[in-house]
Amino acid sequence: MFSENKNIYILGIETSCDETSAAVLKNNELQSLVIASQKVHEKYGGVVPELASRAHQQNIIPVVDVAIRDAGIDKSKLNAIALTLGPGLPGSLMVGVSFAKTLAWALGIPIIPVDHLLAHIMANFIVQKGESKKLPSFPFLALIVSGGHTMFVRAEDELTLVTLGKTIDDAAGEAFDKTAKMLDLPYPGGPVIDKLASQGNPLAFAFAKPNIKGLNFSFSGLKTSVLYFLRDQLKKDPEFIQKNLHDLAASIQYSIIEILIEKIDLALKETQLKTLVLAGGVSANSYFRKRLQEYATTQNIELYIPPPILTTDNGAMIAMSGYFKYLHQQYAPLDIQPYTTGSLAF
Ligand code: KG4
Ligand code: ZN
Secondary structure, eight states, X not given: OOOSSOOOEEEEEEOSSSEEEEEEEETTEEEEEEEEEOGGGGGGTSOOHHHHHHHHHHHHHHHXXXXXXXXXXXXXXXXXXXXXXXXXOHHHHHHHHHHHHHHXXXXXXXXXXXXXXXXXXXXXXXXXXXXXXXXXXXXEEEEEESSSOEEEEEEXXXXXXXXXXXXXXXXXXXXXXXXXXXXXXXSSHHHHHHHHHTTSOTTSSOOOOOOOOTTOBOOHHHHHHHHHHHHHXXXXXXXXXHHTXXXXXXXXXXXXXXXXXXXXXXXXXXXXXXXXXXXXXXXXXXXXXHHHHHHHHHHTOEEEOOOGGGTSSOHHHHHHHHHHHHHTTOOBOTTOOOOSSSOSOO
C-alpha cells in the first residue's frame, strides 16, 4: 500500500468549507499541519459562504507557507500537491484549487484532485513522526459523520467506496449545530455541546427517535422534538435553558449518538465486516468515542478513529488521500474545475 523505497512528499490543501488548512506528509507520516479556523461565522450560527471565501483568500498564502516551513523542507522537495476538488462551497473550493494549480505550475509538479469524503476516511492512515501503529485493512465499514454528511460506506481499497446508506435529511453534525443554536450556543455547536454535556445527565430529557429502516439516517425529527420541547418549557419558565443547560446538552448528545450506535450495530451485522473506521467532525465527540470503544470491545470489532485534530477538516487527510492517488498516478490537468455536490470516489 505504501511506497517501498522512495520518500514521497505531498502538500495537501483543504478549503472546502470554513477551515483553511495545509499539511505536508512524507508517505503517510505527518510532517506539519496548519489549520486556520474562521471565527467570523460564530455569530451567524452557520457558515456564511461569502465570508468563508474571503477568509480563505486572506489565509491561504500564510497557511501553506507555514506548513512547508514547519515540515522542515524546501518546496522543491514536494512531489505533488493534493487539493480538495469537492464537495464543498464553490467560492471556498475555488480559492484552494486556484492556489494549488498556480503553485504546482510554478514548481513543475502534478496536482492531485481529492474527494473530501474519501479523504476524511483516509485520515485513519496518517501516523505521527516516528509512530508505528496498526492501520485498517480493506475492506472495511466506514461511517462518515460530519456537518454536511452522515453516511455508511464500504471501503474496497484506498480509492474506491460503495455507499451503503445515508441521511435522508440533516447530517449528524447539523443536528448538533442546529440544536446548539436553539440553546443560544455559538457555531459550531458540536464541540460546545460535547463540553457542556460532560457535566449533565444524559437521561434527563428524552427526545423523539427516528423510525428509518435499513442503513439510512434521519435527524430532522429529533431536531423538531427538541424545538417543541424547548418552546413548551420556555412558556412555563423563560429561564429553562439557562437552568438546565448541562442536562439539555447531555440529553441531546445522548440522543444523537445513540441513533448512530444503533445503526452502526445494524451495519456491521448486515455487512459481516469486522473493522469499523470513523471519519468526520462528529467523530471528535468524546462521548461517541467512549461509547464506540465499549461497543467495539464487547462486539470484538476492530475500531479506528483518527485523533480529534484529524477528524475535522484538515489538509493532512487531503495529502493522505493524495498520496494514495499519487501511487496510482491519478493526476489532473491544470484546467480541472471544482464540484460542489456528489463525489469523485463513488
Ligand atoms: O468534518 P467537519 O470538520 O466538516 C464537514 O466536512 O462538515 O465536521 C464539522 C462538524 C460540525 O457540525 C461540528 O459541530 C461537528 O463536526 N463536531 C462535533 C465535535 N467537533 C466537531 N460534534 C460533536 N462533538 C464534537 N466534539
Ligand atoms: Zn469535512
